[in-house]
Amino acid sequence: MTMQLMGREPRRRFLPFSPWHLVLLPVSLIFALPLFWLALSSFMTNAQINRFPPTIIPNSLHLDGYRYVLNNALFPRWFLNSVIVSVVVVFGNLVFGSLAGYAFARMRFRGSKILLTLMLGTLVIPFQITMIPTFLLMKYLGVIDTLGALIVPSLVTPFAVFLLRQFFLSLPREIEEAAWMDGCSRLRTLWVIVLPLARPALGTVAVLTFLTTWNDLAWPLIAINNDHNYTLQLGLTTFQGQHRTQWAAVMAGNMITVLPVLIAFLAAQRTFIQSLTSSGVKG
Amino acid sequence: MASSSIRASLNRPTVEHADQTPLMKRLFGETPDAWGFVLPSVVIILGLSIVPMIWSLILSMQSSDLVTPARWLGLTNYRVLSHDPAFRAAVIHTLVYTVLFVPLSIAGGLGLALMLNRRIRFIGLYRTMVFVPFVISAAAQGVLFSFIFDAHFGIANAILSWFGVGPQGFFADSNQALLLLVLIGLWSGLGFCVVVYLAGLQDIQQELLEAAAIDGARAWGTFRYVVWPALRPVTIFLAIWETLQALQLFDLVFVTTRGGPLESTTVIVFFVWNQAFQLFNAGYGAAAAYVLAFTLLIVSIGLRFARRNQTEEVGG
Numbered sequence: 001m002t003m004q005l006m007g008r009e010p011r012r013r014f015l016p017f018s019p020w021h022l023v024l025l026p027v028s029l030i031f032a033l034p035l036f037w038l039a040l041s042s043f044m045t046n047a048q049i050n051r052f053p054p055t056i057i058p059n060s061l062h063l064d065g066y067r068y069v070l071n072n073a074l075f076p077r078w079f080l081n082s083v084i085v086s087v088v089v090v091f092g093n094l095v096f097g098s099l100a101g102y103a104f105a106r107m108r109f110r111g112s113k114i115l116l117t118l119m120l121g122t123l124v125i126p127f128q129i130t131m132i133p134t135f136l137l138m139k140y141l142g143v144i145d146t147l148g149a150l151i152v153p154s155l156v157t158p159f160a161v162f163l164l165r166q167f168f169l170s171l172p173r174e175i176e177e178a179a180w181m182d183g184c185s186r187l188r189t190l191w192v193i194v195l196p197l198a199r200p201a202l203g204t205v206a207v208l209t210f211l212t213t214w215n216d217l218a219w220p221l222i223a224i225n226n227d228h229n230y231t232l233q234l235g236l237t238t239f240q241g242q243h244r245t246q247w248a249a250v251m252a253g254n255m256i257t258v259l260p261v262l263i264a265f266l267a268a269q270r271t272f273i274q275s276l277t278s279s280g281v282k283g
Numbered sequence: 284m285a286s287s288s289i290r291a292s293l294n295r296p297t298v299e300h301a302d303q304t305p306l307m308k309r310l311f312g313e314t315p316d317a318w319g320f321v322l323p324s325v326v327i328i329l330g331l332s333i334v335p336m337i338w339s340l341i342l343s344m345q346s347s348d349l350v351t352p353a354r355w356l357g358l359t360n361y362r363v364l365s366h367d368p369a370f371r372a373a374v375i376h377t378l379v380y381t382v383l384f385v386p387l388s389i390a391g392g393l394g395l396a397l398m399l400n401r402r403i404r405f406i407g408l409y410r411t412m413v414f415v416p417f418v419i420s421a422a423a424q425g426v427l428f429s430f431i432f433d434a435h436f437g438i439a440n441a442i443l444s445w446f447g448v449g450p451q452g453f454f455a456d457s458n459q460a461l462l463l464l465v466l467i468g469l470w471s472g473l474g475f476c477v478v479v480y481l482a483g484l485q486d487i488q489q490e491l492l493e494a495a496a497i498d499g500a501r502a503w504g505t506f507r508y509v510v511w512p513a514l515r516p517v518t519i520f521l522a523i524w525e526t527l528q529a530l531q532l533f534d535l536v537f538v539t540t541r542g543g544p545l546e547s548t549t550v551i552v553f554f555v556w557n558q559a560f561q562l563f564n565a566g567y568g569a570a571a572a573y574v575l576a577f578t579l580l581i582v583s584i585g586l587r588f589a590r591r592n593q594t595e596e597v598g599g
Contacts, residue, residue: 017403017404018401018403018404020398020401020403021403021404021405023398024398024399024405024406024409025409027395027398027409027413028408028409028412028413029412030470031412031413031415031416031470031473031474032412032415034416034427034428034431034470035415035416035419035427037427037431037438038427038430041430049436050436051436052435052436052440052441053441053444054436054437054438054441056438096323096324096327097324099320099321099323099324100320100321100323100324100325102320103317103320103321104321107316107317107320108317109317109318109321112317112321115321115325115329118329118333119324119325119328119329122328122329122332122333124579124580124583125332125333125336125576126527126531126572126575126576126579127531128531128533128551128552128555128556128572128575128576129335129336129339129569129572129573129576130331130332130335130336130339131335131555131556131559131572132335132339132342132349132559132565132568132569132572133334133335133336133338133339133342134331134335135349135560136338136349137331137334137335152327152331153327153331155323155327156323156324156327156328157328158328161324161328186316186317186320211418214420215418215419215420215421215422216420217420217421217422217534217537217538218533218534218537218552218556221537221556222556222560233420233421233422233423234422236422236423236426237422237425237426237537237538240426240429240538247430250426250430251426251427251430254423254426254427257420257422257423258419258420258423261418261419261420262415262418262419265415265418266411269411272418273414273478276475276478276479277478277479277481277482
């Protein structure tokens with residue numbers, strides 16, 4: 001599978017390891033070090049941080065920042081808001097995406113082609129065009145400035161519908177047909193037979209939906225005004241603006257914001273990367 | 284083949300029975316319940332994209348503050364926009380960012396992917412490290428790099444001083460802020476290009492590379508005549524994708540500079556947001572958004588056209 005692009009193996013080995021490590025290690029460190037610095041500084045005190053030149057390796061680690069963030073601010077609330085929004089949005093995409101994806105894959109109904117094309121078309125509509133009227137729509141619906149405004153517009157995305165439709169199309173039809181013959185309803189067939197087979201696709205949808213929802217900043221910034229309804233991303237940004245001198249707390253807050261996606265990513269790295277490349281290159 | 288005949292009988296009413304089909308089926312197709320399946324998605328996806336898209340177009344021809352009733356202006360907003368120095372500056376900043384960001388993403392992503400496409404120890408770890416910034420939110424990146432590039436006590440200035448470079452203003456310097464945004468964009472975005480290129484490299488047929496080696500091709504020749512052409516669809520996909528990302532830059536700007544210093548980082552989406560939600564010129568903001576959307580459309584059609592030509596070339 002892997003190929004040696006840069007020609008043959010070196011004939012003589014000057015080093016006990018591949019010379020590529022000499023390039024790859026520093027390069028990958030450039031990518032990792034800012035995050036390492038984030039983690040480290042979140043365990044420092046303001047006094048340690050405000051020293052110049054900065055102490056690269058602090059002689060003691062502290063929890064001051066975390067204590068400040070968890071006691072004095074709305075951070076726990078924002079964390080909860082982010083969790084609620086992300087969980088509901090992921091769930092909505094799985095449910096509605098499966099229903100619509102299955103209908104588009106297996107049922108024939110008037111207008112299905114037009115609807116599918118229209119939905120595909122909406123993928124290219126940029127956010128900045130829809131953001132002002134979406135704000136107005138959410139205002140008329142009475143959910144602006146609540147978590148509902150963050151949930152409703154993302155409850156199902158064309159991405160979820162298409163990805164699941166493509167996957168359902170790739171499944172063998174015969175099993176479902178046997179179920180229909182036995183008098184199983186479409187909904188039951190989907191639930192009992194199709195969805196258990198579709199776990200990889202559902203996983204992809206869940207992972208990518210979680211990532212985009214958790215990380216979103218622009219829409220919460222527009223839709224939410226009351227700081228009790230902030231998400232973590234919006235809260236972190238505001239918090240930084242108000243606590244310019246308290247870098248320890250800001251960095252602790254930043255760690256809390258980053259950690260859930262980081263953990264999710266490290267736990268499911270393979271699924272994650274396969275999801276991205278398959279939805280990107282082949283989709 | 285029994286299954287296909289079952290399928291046919293399940294899905295297609297035979298012609299002689301067509302007049303006996305119930306009204307519901309004639310109106311809604313063979314499976315009217317399908318509408319129940321798609322309705323939530325249709326309402327949400329189309330209702331929150333096509334409706335706002337048209338609404339936005341109407342809004343762009345009005346004077347609206349989002350609260351009081353709007354006034355019809357026709358194309359005035361667009362006319363004013365074409366003479367607005369602030370909008371022109373936003374367009375220029377966006378273009379500078381895009382022109383720097385896209386080629387560097389592609390070149391850097393390809394370079395890194397070629398380096399990472401080998402079987403040595405720790406390669407998985409290296410790949411993880413390069414990719415991990417991609418999952419970090421723009422808000423978190425912005426906060427982190429405001430800290431790292433703080434002009435007074437940031438670690439970046441400390442590192443520069445080891446090499447004898449004097450303290451820099453970074454985000455406080457109007458000549459550096461936009462370049463710094465490109466740098467941060469690359470830090471977080473390169474991983475995606477790498478992953479896509481790695482997938483592309485893995486799809487190249489081993490026989491092609493072996494054939495090239497037998498023909499005595501050196502590393503550069505193999506790359507130039509085998510790898511690079513094979514990767515062209517991937518490159519075009521990434522070029523489209525990264526261009527669209529770059530033209531829509533907003534989050535990072537909002538968190539790090541809010542358009543400053545001295546308006547040196549106002550990009551188009553920031554301009555739209557500022558007009559609509561800070562200055563309450565929603566109609567004017569919508570017009571600016573439409574100018575950008577139109578540009579995006581042209582870019583993606585143009586590049587997709589290039590892609591189609593490419594596939595025809597390869598296929599024919």
